[in-house]
Amino acid sequence: MGGEEIRAFLTHLAVDKNVAAATQNQALNAILFLYREVLKIELENIGTYLRAKGHKRLPTVLTKKVKMADDFSDRTTNCDRCPGHSQPTKVRIAHPRN
Incomplete structure (x- = not known):
């Protein structure tokens, strides 16, 4: 097996496989x-x-609505650590208006 066969094999991996x-x-x-x-x-x-193409990764993007809900969730979970609070405070999440 020489250079030509190796080149054909590597191209086969990218194209066919x-x-x-x-x-x-x-x-x-x-x-x-x-x-x-x-x-x-x-x-x-x-x-x-022929080189195989690398996979393009798309970034994970949070919507404002999800980010706000996550922020409120963090605040309510941490309330049980505050002195004087035995139960986490319930927070009503206001949905943003469009």
Whole structure:
């Protein structure tokens, strides 16, 4: 197996198997380790191959309504730690007007 076959295999992982970029990188590093360290063969230039796309992560965004409810929840839970309060205070959450 030479550079052309390795390039075809790495492209196959990205296109046909739709693996993550980290999986494709791990496969490349495993092949390089096998050739260099085990077989003691220096590979010719592998060249370019189609890279797997990294996953784009979208940030988690809280709406104002959820954030307000969370803030009120924190305040009521901490009331039982205040001196003189044996029970948490109940708070009515006012929903914001549009």
